[in-house]
Amino acid sequence: MASAVKDSRTGYGPLLRTPGAWTFLLPGFLARQPFAMLTIGIVLLVQSTTGSYGTAGAVSATTGVAMALFAPQSGKLADRFGQRAVLLPGVLVHVAGVAALITLALTHAPLWALIAVAVPTGASTPQVGPMVRARWAARLGGSPLMPTAAAFESVTDEFTFVVGPVLATALCTGLHPAAGLVAEAALTLTGGLLFAAQRRSQPTVHRTQAGGRPRVSALSVPGVRVLIVAFLGIGSVFGGMQVSLTAFTEHIGQPGINGVLYGIFAGGNMLAGIACGAIAWKVGPRRRLLVAYGLLALATTPLWLVTAVPLLGAAGLLVGLCIAPALITGYTLVESLVPAAARTEAFTWLTGAVALGQAAASTSSGQLADRFGPSAGFLVPLAGTALALTVLLALRAHLLPRSSSVTVGGPAHGADAPVATDSDDRERELARA
Structure with missing residues (x-):
């Protein structure tokens, strides 16, 4: 699908005036609500x-692992x-799996x-978020509105993490x-x-890549x-916060505030996402990701x-404020690194990675909470972000689009070519220096 937006402006107003956007935004918003529940x-x-958080974490982790493994497929x-x-x-x-699990x-x-x-319950979880992001990429192409779209989707995701846990906790x-x-x-x-x-708004089907090459x-x-x-x-x-907050509020005899505390954490994420989408960034996405991730690792420490x-609640809010910039920038980088024929898959790899990390953290935090008390589970987010930051710093050169616009499986050309921005070029020059 050709880009429908050539506007050089940024911001939510021009984004939401994209032709056909509301036809997939509203049903997509409803369809992604269950993901956080x-x-x-x-x-x-x-x-x-x-009566066991370890058992509950293991079942939840299995769902997350299955989701992570099958989402890219x-x-x-x-x-x-x-x-x-x-x-x-x-x-x-998915509905049949949930019914059987209950x-x-x-x-x-x-x-x-x-x-x-x-396993089948997690494997069949609809990947609506990545599909909406793929529709934005198909509509916007290399438009400056792509970072705004990534921020908008992050805000939408995090709004579901404000509403979803609170609703699920209240119902349960x-x-x-x-x-x-x-x-x-x-x-x-x-x-x-x-x-x-x-x-009508779904991206063009790509059975082969540009030039007839196999996908x-x-x-x-x-x-x-x-x-x-x-x-x-x-x-x-996400996984460490969910299980640890549940264990903590149960330990102090106030299980009803679990959803509120998690909602504060997700609300910070949402507020930061709104701010990120309103800013016309002059710093390249790779540098933004490294800075945001460093702050996230630091925020999980206390x-x-x-x-x-x-x-x-205050500490959770701070962590939430640091997550959104990292998430948004990561999703923004996909549009410049991956050709159109594989973007939905790329988005689902990232969504699946979040689910896999959440699953591993859920079971680890559950085991720590059972053995050493509820606060011990909060060590998992600290360890996870610290290790990931180390990898990001070591392999940061891979996050720059190459000048030759190399694509999956061969040289890019035409609509499938990744788009390098001026800020990308500046970052590339700094990396060479």
Whole structure:
């Protein structure tokens, strides 16, 4: 699909006036709401029926791992056959998986049975966020509005992490332990079908790359592999915060404020995302990512030392403020590193990396909380971001688009070519110096 926007302006106003944008934004917003409800809903339900945060974290982690492993395949299929062809069966399988998981948990099925059902439940989770980002990339091409679109999507994602955990927690604690997952399945079915119906705005199907070359995975782009590590670290923050906040609020006898504390954390992320999208950046995205990630690793340091609810809320807000710039810049880099024929797959690799990091952090934080107390789980976000920052600094050269516009599987040309900006060129010159 050719770029529909050639406007040199930035900001949310020009972005939201993009022709056809609202046809996929509204159903996409509804369809992604369940994403933030799934893992917390599993943790609350399984912990309620088993009494173990470790068990709850293991089942939640299995769902996240399955999501992470299958999401890139979903993205690759969407690039090749179209988003609708992937969404429709995925939504139906996911709803069936959630229903089976609820039934098994309430009947006190053994852990192996819960894990067995968690695999297809996570694997079939609709990847609506990456699909919306791919639609923006198809509409905007190399427009200066792409960073704004990435920020807008981050804000939308984080709004779901404000609403989702609060809603799931309120339903699970106020109505029934399974109510959060019931709502998740209902929203997945409704939103997923509505989004799949928007066929005109979906990106052009790419069965081959430009010039008739066979398609190759986005994973062959070195920069994508570096971003995957970064997003694994970000996922460790989400997973570690979810489980650790749940354990902490349960430990102090106030489980109802779990969703509020997580909402404050996600709200900080959302506010930072809004600010990022409104700024006309003069610093290149690679440098922005490195600075933002360093601040994120630093912000996670005091979490495990805090024991008062107000201070923990403030610390969580600070962590949230640092996540959005890293996420937004990572997604922005995809448009300049990856050709159009593999962008949905690239976005799903990053989303899957967040899910995988979240899964690993959930089970690790759960084990630490069970053995050493609720505050010990907060060490996981610190370790995850510190390790990822080390990799980012060591391999930062891979995050610069090459002057020759190398694409997946061969030289780029035409609409598939990654776009290098002036700030990219400045960063490249500094890297050579």
